[in-house]
Amino acid sequence: MTSMTFGRAINAGLRRAMEQDPRVLIMGEDVGKLGGVFRITDGLQKDFGPLRVVDTPLAESGIMGTAVGLAFRGYRPVVEIQFDGFIYPAFDQIVSQVAKMHYRSRGTVKLPLTIRVPFGGGIGSPEHHSESPEAYFTHTSGLRVISVSNPQDAYTMIQQAIASDDPVLYFEPKRRYHVKGEVDEAAAPQLPMGSARVVSEGSDVTLVAYGPLVPTARDAAVAASDEGVSVEVIDLRSLAPIDFATVEASVRKTGRLVITHEAAQSGGVGAEIAASITERCFEYLEHAPVRVTGFDIPYPPARLESHHLPDLDRILDGVDCVLDRPSSLAGVVSGSAAS
Amino acid sequence: MRIQVSLHTPVRHPENSGSFPTDPYVQLVTPDGLRTPDPLYDRWIEDIDGARLQELYIDMAVIRRIDTEATALQRQGELGLWPPLLGQEAAQIGSVRSLRSSDFVFPSYRENGVAYCRGVEPGDLMKVWRGNAGAGWDPYQVNMAPTQVIIGAQALHAAGYAMGITRDGTDDAVISYFGDGATSQGDVNEAMVFAASFNSPVIFFCTNNQWAISEPVTLQAQVPIANRAPGFGIPSIRVDGNDVLAVMAATREALDRARSGNGPTFIEAVTYRMGPHTTADDPTRYRDSAELERWRLKDPLTRLQALLVSMDLFTEEFAAEAARRADDVAAELRAACLGMPDPLPADVFAHVYSEPHSWLDRQQEQYSRYLSGFAGEENR
Numbered sequence A: 001m002t003s004m005t006f007g008r009a010i011n012a013g014l015r016r017a018m019e020q021d022p023r024v025l026i027m028g029e030d031v032g033k034l035g036g037v038f039r040i041t042d043g044l045q046k047d048f049g050p051l052r053v054v055d056t057p058l059a060e061s062g063i064m065g066t067a068v069g070l071a072f073r074g075y076r077p078v079v080e081i082q083f084d085g086f087i088y089p090a091f092d093q094i095v096s097q098v099a100k101m102h103y104r105s106r107g108t109v110k111l112p113l114t115i116r117v118p119f120g121g122g123i124g125s126p127e128h129h130s131e132s133p134e135a136y137f138t139h140t141s142g143l144r145v146i147s148v149s150n151p152q153d154a155y156t157m158i159q160q161a162i163a164s165d166d167p168v169l170y171f172e173p174k175r176r177y178h179v180k181g182e183v184d185e186a187a188a189p190q191l192p193m194g195s196a197r198v199v200s201e202g203s204d205v206t207l208v209a210y211g212p213l214v215p216t217a218r219d220a221a222v223a224a225s226d227e228g229v230s231v232e233v234i235d236l237r238s239l240a241p242i243d244f245a246t247v248e249a250s251v252r253k254t255g256r257l258v259i260t261h262e263a264a265q266s267g268g269v270g271a272e273i274a275a276s277i278t279e280r281c282f283e284y285l286e287h288a289p290v291r292v293t294g295f296d297i298p299y300p301p302a303r304l305e306s307h308h309l310p311d312l313d314r315i316l317d318g319v320d321c322v323l324d325r326p327s328s329l330a331g332v333v334s335g336s337a338a339s
Numbered sequence B: 001m002r003i004q005v006s007l008h009t010p011v012r013h014p015e016n017s018g019s020f021p022t023d024p025y026v027q028l029v030t031p032d033g034l035r036t037p038d039p040l041y042d043r044w045i046e047d048i049d050g051a052r053l054q055e056l057y058i059d060m061a062v063i064r065r066i067d068t069e070a071t072a073l074q075r076q077g078e079l080g081l082w083p084p085l086l087g088q089e090a091a092q093i094g095s096v097r098s099l100r101s102s103d104f105v106f107p108s109y110r111e112n113g114v115a116y117c118r119g120v121e122p123g124d125l126m127k128v129w130r131g132n133a134g135a136g137w138d139p140y141q142v143n144m145a146p147t148q149v150i151i152g153a154q155a156l157h158a159a160g161y162a163m164g165i166t167r168d169g170t171d172d173a174v175i176s177y178f179g180d181g182a183t184s185q186g187d188v189n190e191a192m193v194f195a196a197s198f199n200s201p202v203i204f205f206c207t208n209n210q211w212a213i214s215e216p217v218t219l220q221a222q223v224p225i226a227n228r229a230p231g232f233g234i235p236s237i238r239v240d241g242n243d244v245l246a247v248m249a250a251t252r253e254a255l256d257r258a259r260s261g262n263g264p265t266f267i268e269a270v271t272y273r274m275g276p277h278t279t280a281d282d283p284t285r286y287r288d289s290a291e292l293e294r295w296r297l298k299d300p301l302t303r304l305q306a307l308l309v310s311m312d313l314f315t316e317e318f319a320a321e322a323a324r325r326a327d328d329v330a331a332e333l334r335a336a337c338l339g340m341p342d343p344l345p346a347d348v349f350a351h352v353y354s355e356p357h358s359w360l361d362r363q364q365e366q367y368s369r370y371l372s373g374f375a376g377e378e379n380r
């Protein structure tokens, strides 16, 4: 076990994947000499050379499209998108090409591409630097989407993503890059990647989170237990596909479900979970599932982000709601308030 | 069509050479402040007399001071981020001071000096960087779009705006600013396709400051960037971006072409980013200080100062006047920044749509109910 930051753990995972497979390449803007704007690829170009850690021209569609070509040629590109908001110029390549090539070619062309995306807010950045675009990709068949929440998973799952023959979007919660944790570097990553993890057990409410909000959800569970409410926290880890078995088992036990994410609410990952869990275990639910999420707005300027981002209090408000206790959401979910 | 840059066989430039120093560009004032005659470009700046030169100097001194002040405010925690324009004063001033107010500007995030010259109030200039607003000014009041963070997107907006001008039959023009890195983006290349196809009155103003964060310009282009535009059917000019007169001459020529119905022009202003990419960047990781020192000798303000000295126009009185003007703007900027009220919670929901939207209305109602639950509590 080694104690390391989240960012360092990804770096170590990348390094290990590159050591084990010479076909693994890293490419992106500023990933070489600078080591990326978040320094996640720090030192890798020095050790593996500029042919394996490639500073690319400033063009996301170009980066993604050439990665597709490299994959055709048998390489396993790991692409860094500098910030969440800059993935959109590459969107066409991702949804029209990366996601569909295997299907179109009836499985003959493999696209083992890993797309690393620092995502989410909470660091006071200017616009386009705090987006949570994961739902666009979970809606696109052919892609796998994961989001890590702690250094150990970051280390393990980057290797799983790279080893996977499918294209994987790997969402890194940038506001947690400096959080430290224990990492067992000897542990061999095991497929399949991305089964959900029960972070802390509880019996009254199931609280589902992923990425940056997992620590917040855990804090909310601790705060709730002070009030005598037992919250089970689940870290999804994989957003496409979602490990519904784990969530379902928890909801059967608790009968109450709260889902939290930073992304806007409508059409989001939370909506998928609420619908699927309702389909799967309606008869176990004591209350309609509740979402505590970002609002349906463009990510706001830095001085407003504390209002937009779900925090401990807003999550507890959601917990109160599913417990039929007074809350700001009471009445809203069941439909008696404004439509 | 007149192509200003002689096309030559592409030569591969060694990586990290940082610029294309051997390639020619238009220069009207040498780094030592010597005014050198140019048969093609002198005519565009014939009217620039001593008094106008002094004004240009003051402009550059003011925006340099804005830059220093904003950098200081960022270091003091008053701004979230600031992208310094240090070193790029001549490129910004020479171009923006060639425009008339009815022309429209589509900037990147670094044209804060341009914005100031368009009439943006110092406080409004700070709003975006302080994190108070998504756009600091009313674009239609100053005929300048909000700062653009998505690299290259604004080039297409400029091409489209220019198509509108053609339809309206006026002789206004559009200028789009972007960096050397941006020229790799599809958007910038697509903008050139559109502008050429529709013969639109747009100027593509590429501020080649040698670096896109840690990436040297040689990673984006193997020949001078100005050489790319002729391939789209767009004439281009390569100018010394640290020479305010050369930038002005090139911009005026491009404006003349646009206004007289002769379509787009591409200008590559060869300059240097003296500071970090933004206040969050550490340039010592990727570039050496010798390079910085070489460029310091080409400083745009020192150069104009030397020219003014040679004309006996850089008097003590004038220097004091320039410093006073710069200090005044800096003081105004600081006061406006510190006095800026924080946005209100309701601002989170404002202007997402222009018409009522049931999803959002419901979320806003819920959230105000949530906030009222904290009424009376402190520190909310």
Ligand SMILES: Cc1ncc(C[n+]2csc(CCOP(=O)(O)OP(=O)(O)O)c2C)c(N)n1
Pocket (backbone or CB within 6 Å): A029, A058, A060, A082, A086, A089, B110, B149, B150, B151, B178, B179, B180, B181, B182, B183, B207, B209, B211, B212, B213, B273, B277
């Ligand atoms: C689409 C997109 N990709 C990446 C970024 C991150 N980024 C911000 S500035 C920058 C470098 C831009 O360089 P250049 O175009 O030369 O302009 P300069 O900053 O030098 O003025 C990068 C990569 C971005 N803002 N937008």
